[in-house]
Amino acid sequence: MSDIEIARAAQKRPISEIGGALGIPPEALLPYGHDKAKIAEPFLRSLAGRPDGNLVLVTAINPTPAGEGKTTTVVGLGDALQRLGKRAMICLREPSLGPCFGLKGGAAGGGRAQVVPMEDINLHFTGDFHAVTAAHNLLSAMIDNHIHWGNALGIDIRRIDFRRVLDVNDRALRDIVCGLGGPGSGYPRQGGFDITVASEVMAILCLATDLADLERRLGEIVVARRADRSPVFASDLKAEGAMSVLLREAVQPNLVQTLEHTPAFVHGGPFANIAHGCNSVIATRAALKLADYVVTEAGFGADLGAEKFFDIKCRKAGLNPAATVLVATVRALKMNGGVAKRDLASEDVAAVERGCANLARHLENLAQFGVPVVVAINHFDGDSAAEIEAIAACTATFGVETVVCRHWAEGGQGAVELAEKVVSLVEAGTAHFAPLYPDAMPLLEKIETVAKRIYRADAVDAGARIEARLKDWEQRGYGNLPVCIAKTPYSFTADPNRGGAPTGFILPIREVRLSAGAGFVVAICGDVTTMPGLPRVPAAEAIGLDAEGRIDGLF
Template structure:
């Protein structure tokens, strides 16, 4: 029996090629790669501009069932499929998000894939990488400082300190900072007011970086951020504080995509990292659109289950960037389906075909939902060693009844060799031109109706409900010209409902919208549902307790 190796051990043993060689595969000249060490580089804006006339490749989305503690492997499958497409002779690229430090030191772990389907350098990716998140944090908090400074020096703009909408951010899980009082300590420290922190990945600056098309568009969007309101409820913009120029300066390198490689030395862009449960959950438009000009196939992912990540990928990212996805892969594991069927985590290693069948409706719901967007879907069964033939066959039979195919994938253990069948299937679907993509709702639908449409058609709830103050706020934004924006649902990733413990495929539930936020720069309205938090907390035993440097100076416990 082969010795088990952890993700970090596999990544550390990778035979990486110099990043200039990876760039050469894509036709990127050395002078247009800005190296961060030997194994990662940013791609210059000049080069990105130069390839805009190229024909687009095929865009493949990888999404999944609702996450469970049993694991699904969405990023692992994204990386594996990219390698698999290259293995069968296609020129393919992977586009994924950067990792947030908060979950790495909390509970969720990294975002570089796993086993023999990883992007490297894994340790760098899961820590500071090229500093993009730090730049976003700093740009965001510069704006925060400018708001309070403006109020301190006379408040010429007439900001109502009770209606400052711009919170601060940090890239760490810290529940103590969710709600704070700032500027205590006397006259020299300003005017005390209630404030709070979100995690950096929930920042509108992160969303803007991921949706902007270039530096000029980035600066305009930064200027469009609404930071506060006056007593007459008229908005105050970041450009009113003359913040947009300095913020763009801080982000001038961060907007350039990061080029790295898979374990099989295939190119990957890793850029941006909004969470899909509290933001739009996709890597940057710049990275995706550039990859489409450089490769025949681009495999990207959207965070968490298809009810969150895929819906936002289709309704926000594709709508805004004019993207036309050719196919979607829905990742599921036998283990996770058994958990949806009521099996406890400690019992997942035992064969239980009945529980698999009982849990399959969650997968079926996601298949139906993806098809609602006109995008053909195939299921990837991410293989675990404890899966039995009978359990795997039960999943295949169920998916066949839903009018789709389920393909067993062994990329975690075997790399590209374990995912060839799925690669061939994706080529068949993409080349057939089956996809007839269209967003779920039109731009001109009322904002609350957009929320209600997602609740009914994606979550299968009976209705969205909100207090009069929330509905009035949406109506006011419509009056101000923001009614054509898409909505970004912030809710638990664990369920179609707002109850994280309600697994499977529930129907008829009510989805309460407790708050709405206007991200005018990013170009969407956030609807915060149920008890979801925009600043996570750490678990009782955080992952950070197991992370350290060993005697050789290597990182242990990261993944």
């Protein structure tokens, strides 16, 4: 059965029953149909005095076309913890329409390890992404409207930093000229679009602690500069109130369930290659109050997702993760070892051993954060015992255990051994989390620290213009912010074709952006773009409705 067929055959429980098992009263559930609901803010506030459960991060090696399976591992581990009698929840990001209709497909898990309703989650869901898009573009419209009506704030139209967004991959919108058509259409200027998941509004939604904090952060967005380079804020345009109105429901986490009825918060959706890559702080904090074990993921490989989870989300939200699961597959390690995708079916222990350089690099990196690690091998048919032994031999040199997982085919039962290992790591109490760099470190040094200690670059090439901009932000009081590096997820370098564990390279910084409301500085590296394009054959070509009006082709 395909993923969508398995999801359709699921015997879902009413969302009131899922919420009731967590102690959420009916009046705190805001249902969207029978199988999904938002959690009302008054109930979230009532959780403040409860103790926290244990937070477990699932991350991975660098992604390859062979697949790794972080989301399926999160789901399988959550289901397995429930099977062990633990009170468990999972926290995931919401999928973007961009990958769903582009190349990657959906992000609700797969096989017997899925969150449902799969079709809803992968498409419009509860409308959170549309609310973010609308709030973001309202601010964009208010910028141009202010300029049209006299520009009392003195905005330099050459220095408008706030771009528009759309939750669809559309490369033609990366750089545009807007305001054409004469005086009635405003002042012509250069602009552009990012994908919604790269929006600062999305980052704010995911890092805010409540509705009041959301509105404050929205007001702190720097939208432009004046001729003297002084910043213009969203609050100067009086935009934060209306933006908060559009986000009033979106800020509330979404409750769904896995195929095995484990409760799941699916909320927020920044990508980790161009944003900070984590689900919302509100959802994670609520889950920690409601469950003994909370399993979450960070996007792409650990060099991007886990680093940002630790250095941005955990730092800002005061979270203390208890354990980390590093996901790998035999197939992906073969690709890192130089094997073409068409040849992955053949046993090749030597290629696995070469590819383990990538796995080893991630293990070295994760050790720097002080959180104990277990490696989960997401099992595929055709994986040989010798190949798995080669991986175990690699991880053993770091004092890390390797567990083979079959949750894709078997659901929670296939991840019980992993769950047992996670419980033992948590109960051992050896986690001593610390971020990679201190708040007081200068911004460029923070970028260099990540580049050298996580990517293993020799140096960073930022250029005098970027260095001057970072210095200016420090002088304006933003020097204590963490950094969010946007780069290709496929390599430790800025070159997506360099797999394995390369060294001896320079990390090129093309652009820096201040996300003052979100609370970090973005450094854009190499050719990475914040508005993806569609592939030669987009997934959208195969998606449609069948004779019964059901969605077909979504995966």
